[in-house]
Amino acid sequence: MTNDLEKTPVTVLGLGAMGQALATAFLEAGHPTTVWNRSPGKGDELVARGAVRATGAGEAVRAAELVVVCVLDHDAVEAVLDSVADELPGRVLVNLTSDTPERARKTGAWAQERGIDYLDGSIMVPVDLIGQPPALIFYSGPRAAYDKREAALKALGGKPAHLGEDQGLAAVYDLALLDYFYGSISGLLHAYALAGADGVRAADLAPYLDTITAIMPSGVAEAAQHVDAGSHPGEAANLGMMASGVGHILEWAEHRGLDVSTLRSIKAVYDKAVALGHAADSWTRTIDVVRGDAGTARGDRVGQSL
Template sequence: MPAHNSAPVSVPASGPAPVPVTVLGLGSMGSALAAAFVAAGHPTTVWNRTSAKAAPLVELGAAHAPSAAAAVAASPLVVACLTRYEDARAVLEPAVAELAGRTLVTLNSGSPQGAREMADWAAAAGAAFLDGAVKNVPQAVGAPETQLLYAGDRAVFDGYEPVLRVLGGDTVHLGEEIDLAALYEMAVGATLLPALVGFFHGAALLTGRGRTAASMVPFSVKWLEMIASILPALADEIDRGDYDRPFASVGVFAAGMGDESRQAEEGGLDTGWLEPLQELIRRAVAEGRTEQSVSALTEVLRRPGPTG
């Protein structure tokens, strides 16, 4: 996929000099971003539809703009942290004239297609554009281990990297294809809800027996660390398309499905969330993958099953 061409824009040389920054959108994440910029000494202008949300940041030293257009005009670097790309465009439309020659960075949720459309919109407005994703909670913004992913023009990223890095020490440029941050956000984020629901399922089992969810945490952490330790090997199997020397086979998971369902039913739990996962296993078995690594489910996922 070709990279999107950003409009020509001047960017600062790398260095410690403060750079004025504007943050649009002051939800929990946007407020955390703005606070990190202020703490790092960058003159920070903020704007939000609900102006009261700017008050704590003004107390920290940020300037509150009366409109989105005034906020954009205040800084060469504009960071939009709204819910989706559509929300960012809706806020920026009245400020489109002020965007020309500036750099726009989006840190929001949305699809790779949304990122591509946003890049086209920014280019038409005469702005350089980077798309990004924050891979942590608002409370972690500014920490050395906090990861942020970016995609877009490498020269623009390099020019502003010292400013953006104050948001998290693990700041990564994925490439010039503008939708890569959104793509990786979705690919990596796909782990979150199944993992959390699995934890909630286990917590429901334990609390149903009078145990606390907290008692499960040390064991869950160890389990997640084990999973993390085998991800490189599983990824290697997928990349090579070789599933014949498994850590754990599809058959092992298939054998445990009945006990898993029975235990959930005994505990009075809703087992509906398990059914799609177990159906993947059954499809893999039907394809003759019983002795293959469970990572072969990747191949099953490439061919969606019946929906009716």
């Protein structure tokens, strides 16, 4: 087999929008690229750019040393991989179909039983950023397998990150980051709705949101330190004060007839933390309630056990 410096032959299984972007990135980086899709009619543009279209999944796998799967869901992954299981040993298999950590580990166990080098991955950027320097892609699984094909995988983006041997880790990071993302964009739209209820256009509010956005990077890092340490000093902004602030938002949003289901949930978490005696702590203390720790910080327990 050739090595990465000689442009590793690659196969992409699945030609949805993301699969096509992955194949395009490999082609642009000079990798011989074979493509296959379960349903016909896709890949003409890739073939025109130099890709080889396989007539079957087995033929596609045999053509490459690095096999990348990007299909609709876990069921589709299972169907495709079961059909080519005998062809995969000796190659590095990378699954970039987003799913849960449990399913990633299940696929990892399936691969291990068959002697297949398997990496699970999660793509953290939209289609148009694939192959670009900002493209963050998580990988988890055998480090040796990742190291073997790292140079080829870097064709997909400038920020690859191998997270560890546990094949569920890429999905853990994926879901955690998306949890943050969806919560953030939901809050943004609620803010626009709240301002709009009093006649303020979203475009007029948007420039001032930069103030909030600008403090988030340092806030994220500081919150991580508090969470990991199980220590939540509240001198700068205590939980009692912030619970009151959430209450004001909730009151006005209800008055304006907005959906307040998310705000009520946030207020309930803050109120429970205050009721547990944490009003003087930082807002990060609410993680105890989220975890169901009944007022005892997980970080404290971890620290005591070390």
